[in-house]
Amino acid sequence: MKPCMFAAVLSLLLALPTHAATIAMEDQSQLQPSAAHSATHQFQPPEESELPDNAYGKLVRQGYALFVDTKRLAPQFVGNGLNCSNCHLDQGRLANSAPLWGAYPMYPAYRKKNDKVNTFAERLQGCFQFSMNGGTPPAADSPQITALSVYAYWLASKAPLGVELPGRGYPDVAQPAKGYNLGQGAEVYQGQCAVCQAPRGRGRRSVTATSCRRYGVRTPTIGAPACTESILQRLSSSTICHWARAAA
Numbered sequence: 001m002k003p004c005m006f007a008a009v010l011s012l013l014l015a016l017p018t019h020a021a022t023i024a025m026e027d028q029s030q031l032q033p034s035a036a037h038s039a040t041h042q043f044q045p046p047e048e049s050e051l052p053d054n055a056y057g058k059l060v061r062q063g064y065a066l067f068v069d070t071k072r073l074a075p076q077f078v079g080n081g082l083n084c085s086n087c088h089l090d091q092g093r094l095a096n097s098a099p100l101w102g103a104y105p106m107y108p109a110y111r112k113k114n115d116k117v118n119t120f121a122e123r124l125q126g127c128f129q130f131s132m133n134g135g136t137p138p139a140a141d142s143p144q145i146t147a148l149s150v151y152a153y154w155l156a157s158k159a160p161l162g163v164e165l166p167g168r169g170y171p172d173v174a175q176p177a178k179g180y181n182l183g184q185g186a187e188v189y190q191g192q193c194a195v196c197q198a199p200r201g202r203g204r205r206s207v208t209a210t211s212c213r214r215y216g217v218r219t220p221t222i223g224a225p226a227c228t229e230s231i232l233q234r235l236s237s238s239t240i241c242h243w244a245r246a247a248a
């Protein structure tokens with residue numbers, strides 16, 4: 001994993017009581033970071049309105065709920081305060097943020113980390129175990145892994161199988177030509193991040209719907225994580241990375 005990605009995620013975690021996930025993040029690294037892809041020619045996952053009203057649609061919804069509200073719905077598998085959607089932004093839809101539609105069609109795949117071919121279920125278990133700091137992950141045939149797999153399968157509807165789509169994984173961020181600017185970083189932080197992360201990065205446990213709405217959050221009820229997600233979508237990843245590197 002590139003240090004920038006590490007630093008970017010570290011910034012996400014400043015609000016949390018545990019630091020274990022910073023190590024975990026490195027463990028998750030698998031793909032070669034690539035240049036960010038533009039929004040044009042990007043794969044479009046289906047919209048919720050297209051979901052059928054049947055058992056399959058219901059399971060997709062369960063997977064979605066688990067993805068965005070993991071800590072509350074599966075507390076036995078989450079050792080930190082995170083939801084999957086804190087790192088896989090916009091409900092696992094956002095390109096260049098390890099979107100689920102980019103991942104699903106690429107498994108089974110060999111992973112150096114555990115030196116074997118991983119099924120998609122095993123890949124999900126990896127994120128539970130390391131990114132969620134969750135200890136023993138849910139079993140491959142558990143309701144949690146099943147629902148999350150079905151959600152990912154649905155997001156990847158009509159994606160080609162085994163073809164790496166632009167926007168998969170996280171992009172590499174180039175070094176700024178003039179080096180890092182601490183003053184500018186502090187300014188961005190106070191203006192964009194402090195509302196959720198507190199002025200000195202200690203974090204806040206609760207963020208009101210009103211303050212989140214300021215950033216155009218879709219689901220303010222989730223509180224701080226949703227707020228963080230929204231902010232990250234608004235700032236370019238390079239801005240966040242540069243701030244995080246400067247702060248580290």
Ligand code: HEC
Nearest residue numbers: 028029030031082083084087098102103127128131169170
């Ligand atoms: C702390 C951040 C973080 C959290 C939380 C997190 N992940 Fe991940 N996830 C990552 C990183 C980093 C990668 C590695 C991407 C790479 O290899 O470039 C990854 C990879 C993945 C992949 C494989 C992506 C691909 O294209 O091969 C899947 C699937 C995935 N995560 C699902 C989940 C699920 C489901 C959850 C919640 C249970 C979750 N993640 C929580 C950071 C996180």
